Amino acid sequence: DSGVTQTPKHLITATGQRVTLRCSPRSGDLSVYWYQQSLDQGLQFLIQYYNGEERAKGNILERFSAQQFPDLHSELNLSSLELGDSALYFCASSGNWVEGSGNIRPFFGPGTRLTVL
Amino acid sequence: AQSVTQLGSHVSVSEGALVLLRCNYSSSVPPYLFWYVQYPNQGLQLLLKYTSAATLVKGINGFEAEFKKSETSFHLTKPSAHMSDAAEYFCAVSGGRDDKIIFGKGTRLHILP
Numbered sequence: 001d002s003g004v005t006q007t008p009k010h011l012i013t014a015t016g017q018r019v020t021l022r023c024s025p026r027s028g029d030l031s032v033y034w035y036q037q038s039l040d041q042g043l044q045f046l047i048q049y050y051n052g053e054e055r056a057k058g059n060i061l062e063r064f065s066a067q068q069f070p071d072l073h074s075e076l077n078l079s080s081l082e083l084g085d086s087a088l089y090f091c092a093s094s095g096n097w098v099e100g101s102g103n104i105r106p107f108f109g110p111g112t113r114l115t116v117l
Numbered sequence: 118a119q120s121v122t123q124l125g126s127h128v129s130v131s132e133g134a135l136v137l138l139r140c141n142y143s144s145s146v147p148p149y150l151f152w153y154v155q156y157p158n159q160g161l162q163l164l165l166k167y168t169s170a171a172t173l174v175k176g177i178n179g180f181e182a183e184f185k186k187s188e189t190s191f192h193l194t195k196p197s198a199h200m201s202d203a204a205e206y207f208c209a210v211s212g213g214r215d216d217k218i219i220f221g222k223g224t225r226l227h228i229l230p
Contacts, residue, residue: 002160033217033218035220042220042221042222042223043207043220043223045217045218045219045220048217056216056217058217090160090161092218106218107163108153108160108161108162108163109160110159110160111160
Protein backbone atom coordinates (compact mmCIF):
# COMPACT_ATOMS: atom_id res chain seq x y z
CA ASP A 1 0.00 0.00 0.00
CA SER A 2 1.59 3.23 -1.22
CA GLY A 3 -0.56 5.47 0.95
CA VAL A 4 -1.93 7.26 -2.11
CA THR A 5 -5.63 6.69 -2.63
CA GLN A 6 -7.63 7.19 -5.78
CA THR A 7 -11.35 7.07 -6.34
CA PRO A 8 -13.19 5.63 -8.10
CA LYS A 9 -11.32 2.49 -9.13
CA HIS A 10 -13.38 2.08 -12.26
CA LEU A 11 -15.48 4.53 -14.21
CA ILE A 12 -17.59 3.83 -17.27
CA THR A 13 -19.18 6.72 -19.09
CA ALA A 14 -20.29 7.86 -22.52
CA THR A 15 -18.70 10.17 -25.07
CA GLY A 16 -19.33 13.82 -24.44
CA GLN A 17 -19.67 13.39 -20.70
CA ARG A 18 -17.60 14.89 -17.89
CA VAL A 19 -15.99 13.01 -15.02
CA THR A 20 -13.93 13.85 -11.96
CA LEU A 21 -11.16 11.66 -10.62
CA ARG A 22 -9.99 12.13 -7.06
CA CYS A 23 -6.63 11.61 -5.44
CA SER A 24 -5.57 11.78 -1.80
CA PRO A 25 -1.79 12.00 -1.39
CA ARG A 26 0.32 10.38 1.30
CA SER A 27 0.12 12.19 4.58
CA GLY A 28 2.38 15.24 4.50
CA ASP A 29 3.13 15.07 0.78
CA LEU A 30 2.76 18.44 -0.90
CA SER A 31 3.16 17.45 -4.54
CA VAL A 32 0.59 15.62 -6.59
CA TYR A 33 1.19 14.35 -10.11
CA TRP A 34 -1.30 13.02 -12.63
CA TYR A 35 -0.43 10.50 -15.32
CA GLN A 36 -2.38 8.86 -18.11
CA GLN A 37 -1.57 5.33 -19.23
CA SER A 38 -2.99 4.17 -22.54
CA LEU A 39 -2.00 1.39 -24.89
CA ASP A 40 -0.85 3.67 -27.67
CA GLN A 41 0.70 6.53 -25.69
CA GLY A 42 2.22 4.69 -22.75
CA LEU A 43 2.62 6.54 -19.46
CA GLN A 44 2.21 10.25 -20.07
CA PHE A 45 2.75 12.96 -17.49
CA LEU A 46 -0.25 15.28 -17.41
CA ILE A 47 0.20 17.83 -14.66
CA GLN A 48 1.79 18.50 -11.26
CA TYR A 49 0.53 20.55 -8.34
CA TYR A 50 2.59 21.63 -5.38
CA ASN A 51 0.86 22.90 -2.25
CA GLY A 52 -2.15 24.08 -4.19
CA GLU A 53 -0.37 25.65 -7.14
CA GLU A 54 0.31 24.30 -10.59
CA ARG A 55 4.01 23.39 -10.82
CA ALA A 56 4.45 21.69 -14.18
CA LYS A 57 2.36 20.83 -17.18
CA GLY A 58 2.82 17.95 -19.56
CA ASN A 59 0.71 16.52 -22.34
CA ILE A 60 -2.60 17.58 -20.87
CA LEU A 61 -5.46 18.34 -23.23
CA GLU A 62 -7.42 21.57 -22.91
CA ARG A 63 -10.51 19.47 -22.17
CA PHE A 64 -8.76 18.29 -19.01
CA SER A 65 -8.13 20.34 -15.91
CA ALA A 66 -6.95 19.70 -12.40
CA GLN A 67 -6.72 21.40 -9.06
CA GLN A 68 -5.28 20.79 -5.63
CA PHE A 69 -7.30 21.80 -2.61
CA PRO A 70 -6.16 23.25 0.75
CA ASP A 71 -6.30 19.78 2.32
CA LEU A 72 -3.89 18.72 -0.49
CA HIS A 73 -6.20 16.29 -2.22
CA SER A 74 -6.43 16.73 -5.95
CA GLU A 75 -9.07 16.29 -8.61
CA LEU A 76 -8.63 15.70 -12.32
CA ASN A 77 -11.58 16.83 -14.40
CA LEU A 78 -12.07 15.35 -17.86
CA SER A 79 -14.75 16.87 -20.07
CA SER A 80 -16.21 16.30 -23.53
CA LEU A 81 -14.92 12.79 -23.27
CA GLU A 82 -13.85 10.92 -26.37
CA LEU A 83 -13.26 7.22 -26.95
CA GLY A 84 -9.53 7.87 -26.96
CA ASP A 85 -9.64 9.14 -23.41
CA SER A 86 -10.18 5.59 -22.19
CA ALA A 87 -7.12 4.89 -20.10
CA LEU A 88 -5.74 4.24 -16.68
CA TYR A 89 -5.20 7.48 -14.78
CA PHE A 90 -2.60 7.44 -12.04
CA CYS A 91 -1.99 9.90 -9.28
CA ALA A 92 1.33 10.09 -7.45
CA SER A 93 2.51 12.14 -4.51
CA SER A 94 5.80 13.29 -3.10
CA GLY A 95 7.05 15.63 -0.44
CA ASN A 96 10.08 17.68 0.39
CA TRP A 97 13.00 15.34 0.77
CA VAL A 98 16.51 16.09 1.83
CA GLU A 99 19.00 15.93 -1.03
CA GLY A 100 21.05 12.78 -0.83
CA SER A 101 18.94 11.24 1.88
CA GLY A 102 17.66 8.60 -0.45
CA ASN A 103 14.17 9.35 0.68
CA ILE A 104 12.96 9.77 -2.84
CA ARG A 105 9.40 9.48 -3.83
CA PRO A 106 6.89 9.71 -5.51
CA PHE A 107 4.60 6.87 -4.72
CA PHE A 108 1.81 5.96 -7.07
CA GLY A 109 -1.81 5.28 -6.33
CA PRO A 110 -3.63 2.23 -7.72
CA GLY A 111 -5.16 4.20 -10.57
CA THR A 112 -8.62 4.87 -11.93
CA ARG A 113 -9.59 2.95 -15.02
CA LEU A 114 -11.76 5.11 -17.26
CA THR A 115 -13.76 3.53 -20.03
CA VAL A 116 -15.53 5.81 -22.50
CA LEU A 117 -18.21 4.09 -24.56
CA ALA B 118 14.56 18.33 -20.22
CA GLN B 119 14.62 14.63 -19.49
CA SER B 120 13.78 11.59 -21.59
CA VAL B 121 14.15 7.84 -21.39
CA THR B 122 14.54 5.19 -24.06
CA GLN B 123 13.87 1.57 -23.28
CA LEU B 124 15.32 -0.84 -25.79
CA GLY B 125 12.95 -3.64 -26.63
CA SER B 126 9.23 -3.47 -26.02
CA HIS B 127 9.20 -7.22 -25.33
CA VAL B 128 11.93 -9.37 -23.80
CA SER B 129 11.70 -13.12 -23.28
CA VAL B 130 14.01 -15.09 -21.02
CA SER B 131 13.93 -18.63 -19.71
CA GLU B 132 13.23 -19.29 -16.06
CA GLY B 133 16.55 -19.24 -14.21
CA ALA B 134 18.30 -17.17 -16.87
CA LEU B 135 19.71 -13.67 -16.54
CA VAL B 136 17.28 -10.80 -16.95
CA LEU B 137 18.62 -7.67 -18.64
CA LEU B 138 16.32 -4.76 -19.42
CA ARG B 139 17.97 -1.81 -21.10
CA CYS B 140 17.39 1.84 -20.40
CA ASN B 141 19.17 4.93 -21.68
CA TYR B 142 18.39 8.38 -20.43
CA SER B 143 18.88 11.96 -21.44
CA SER B 144 18.96 14.72 -18.87
CA SER B 145 20.14 18.31 -18.77
CA VAL B 146 20.76 18.04 -15.03
CA PRO B 147 22.11 15.23 -12.82
CA PRO B 148 19.29 12.72 -13.05
CA TYR B 149 17.31 10.72 -10.60
CA LEU B 150 16.53 7.36 -12.17
CA PHE B 151 13.88 4.81 -11.34
CA TRP B 152 12.64 1.41 -12.33
CA TYR B 153 8.99 0.62 -11.76
CA VAL B 154 7.17 -2.66 -12.29
CA GLN B 155 3.53 -3.07 -13.22
CA TYR B 156 1.81 -6.42 -12.89
CA PRO B 157 -1.33 -7.07 -14.95
CA ASN B 158 -4.26 -4.95 -13.85
CA GLN B 159 -2.25 -3.36 -11.08
CA GLY B 160 -0.59 -0.04 -10.35
CA LEU B 161 3.06 0.94 -10.43
CA GLN B 162 5.47 -0.41 -7.85
CA LEU B 163 8.89 1.13 -7.30
CA LEU B 164 11.65 -1.47 -7.81
CA LEU B 165 14.64 0.72 -7.19
CA LYS B 166 15.94 4.24 -7.54
CA TYR B 167 19.22 6.06 -8.16
CA THR B 168 19.66 9.40 -6.43
CA SER B 169 23.35 10.25 -6.90
CA ALA B 170 24.62 7.97 -4.15
CA ALA B 171 26.01 4.52 -5.00
CA THR B 172 26.04 3.77 -8.72
CA LEU B 173 25.00 0.15 -8.18
CA VAL B 174 21.50 0.18 -6.78
CA LYS B 175 19.84 -2.85 -5.26
CA GLY B 176 16.09 -3.10 -5.31
CA ILE B 177 13.35 -5.45 -4.33
CA ASN B 178 12.82 -8.99 -5.62
CA GLY B 179 16.52 -9.48 -6.42
CA PHE B 180 16.72 -6.74 -9.05
CA GLU B 181 19.56 -4.29 -9.33
CA ALA B 182 20.61 -1.54 -11.71
CA GLU B 183 23.87 0.23 -12.42
CA PHE B 184 24.11 3.91 -13.23
CA LYS B 185 26.73 4.53 -15.93
CA LYS B 186 27.10 8.21 -16.63
CA SER B 187 29.54 7.71 -19.53
CA GLU B 188 26.99 5.52 -21.28
CA THR B 189 23.91 7.42 -20.02
CA SER B 190 22.50 4.04 -19.09
CA PHE B 191 20.60 2.53 -16.19
CA HIS B 192 20.04 -1.10 -17.14
CA LEU B 193 18.04 -3.39 -14.88
CA THR B 194 19.31 -6.90 -14.14
CA LYS B 195 18.40 -9.97 -12.15
CA PRO B 196 20.69 -13.01 -12.05
CA SER B 197 17.96 -15.64 -12.21
CA ALA B 198 14.49 -15.07 -13.62
CA HIS B 199 11.42 -16.39 -11.87
CA MET B 200 8.00 -16.93 -13.35
CA SER B 201 6.62 -14.28 -11.00
CA ASP B 202 8.86 -11.66 -12.67
CA ALA B 203 6.60 -11.60 -15.73
CA ALA B 204 5.33 -8.02 -15.85
CA GLU B 205 5.87 -4.69 -17.54
CA TYR B 206 8.90 -2.70 -16.46
CA PHE B 207 9.26 1.04 -16.78
CA CYS B 208 12.45 3.04 -16.59
CA ALA B 209 11.94 6.65 -15.55
CA VAL B 210 13.94 9.83 -15.05
CA SER B 211 13.46 12.93 -12.98
CA GLY B 212 15.34 16.19 -12.67
CA GLY B 213 15.33 15.81 -8.93
CA ARG B 214 13.53 17.27 -6.02
CA ASP B 215 9.82 17.62 -6.67
CA ASP B 216 10.37 17.29 -10.39
CA LYS B 217 7.97 15.32 -12.54
CA ILE B 218 8.95 11.78 -13.54
CA ILE B 219 9.20 10.98 -17.22
CA PHE B 220 8.64 7.35 -18.16
CA GLY B 221 9.93 5.21 -20.95
CA LYS B 222 7.48 3.25 -23.06
CA GLY B 223 7.99 0.10 -21.02
CA THR B 224 9.36 -3.37 -21.62
CA ARG B 225 7.15 -6.38 -21.18
CA LEU B 226 9.13 -9.25 -19.68
CA HIS B 227 8.04 -12.77 -20.57
CA ILE B 228 9.40 -15.74 -18.64
CA LEU B 229 9.61 -19.01 -20.53
CA PRO B 230 9.30 -22.26 -18.58
